[in-house]
Amino acid sequence: MRLDGLPDVPVSHATLDCDGRLIAADPALMALNDQAGGALGDRLAVPQLATAARLASRLGILVSRSVRVADQDADLDLWVRVQPEGKGVRMAVSGWREVRPQPLAARSTIVLDDEDMGWETDAGLRLTFVSIDAARRFGVDALSMLGQPVTALFTLDAAGDGALPILEAVARRKPMREQRARLRHGDVRMVLTADVKQDAAGEFAGLTGAARAAEAEAEPVAAAPAVSASFTQGLDKALRSPLAKIIAHADTIHAEAEGPVQRDYVDYASDIANAGRHLLGLVDDLVDLQAVERSDFSLQTEPIDLADVARRASGLLSVRAGNAGVAIARPLPDLRVPAAGDFGRALQIMVNLIGNAVRYSPEGGVVSVTVTRNGSMAEAVVADQGKGIAPQDQERIFEKFERVDPSEVGGNGLGLYIARRLARAMGGNLTVESTPGDGARFTLTLPA
Known part of the structure; x- marks a missing residue:
């Protein structure tokens, strides 16, 4: 059933009860619902509109958004506005712009053999x-x-x-x-x-x-071109600005800066902001990955205070640790441990190590950050009280895209790989000691 003439409809209204059943609707919306297999008195059959209605009803707030609805050989771009009203919701739909979808890309050319x-x-x-x-x-x-x-x-x-x-x-x-x-x-x-x-x-x-x-006698595979700088620059340009806006808006909702919001919606906004920060971290890691794997990558070192770096990193993570119920024992304010390194990169390594320690520490646990001089090297040690790392995994975690348990909530498997490459580029190293069930100790060494 074609919805002839509907692009000229300015606004079409409908009323739904608290269970999402259609009580009344204007002809345009009724025709769209009938085409989707629905009927008056049944649940709204157009999934995109039904989702907006459920959200408005569950959260008790006005929901206004753009949706695209399938309409046989074309799509309809609609703007739906749903307002809670009594024990149900009232819906207003406008736009009704017909869009001819682009053809889908050709199916995959991958051919599977019996053993694939x-x-x-x-x-x-x-x-x-x-x-x-x-x-x-x-x-x-x-x-x-x-x-x-x-x-x-x-x-x-x-x-x-x-x-x-x-x-x-x-x-x-x-x-x-x-x-x-x-x-x-x-x-x-x-x-x-x-x-x-x-x-x-x-x-x-x-x-x-x-x-x-892979067969042992297989011929060497031709190396693909390296991930170019234009790739990481493209990521930066394409993702950083929109992600920053998403995070800012989600944080505004979470903080209820513009008025009270229902609790589950506040938590939902917090999840969105955290996911956005995770994606921004991935962009940063990919940019760093492209840099540290260049054959000519090097760092200019200068005199730094490794104890000061450790204190700053601890301070940056103090709020996250507090929210997780974890304490950070940082170096005393008057401690000085001179080292040679790049301040920004050393801080990046320490933030990564302390952040990991906080993530894997139990509530009520303590992350200990100590800095000392050991012969010709300055050492910063981050120790946690987590579940520890098995001996066979202690080198693997420094490999690219490696995590001990990929199913756990955490990073993307690049942080420790990049951190070790940075430490070695400054003339130092990054190592780990751990006993399963007794936490882990990560040690960053830099020339003293």
């Missing part, structure tokens, strides 16, 4: 499909992988020049060929290939690929 394991991701590189039978042959539970980042299934190996073909594929929107990897379960060496998926608007929508066991 198929996989797909969404735009956030989270797994949406893993071949069940093929995964079972490798001892992997395919269903448990769904929703996990692709790095929960594969450990990605860099090419000879330090580049990761998967990042190049995402950045340049081009097929990924010969990404070397290891299956986390059983440490089987794999070769990944993938095509880029696009949505109807031509935007990146994920990867669809195949994984096959």
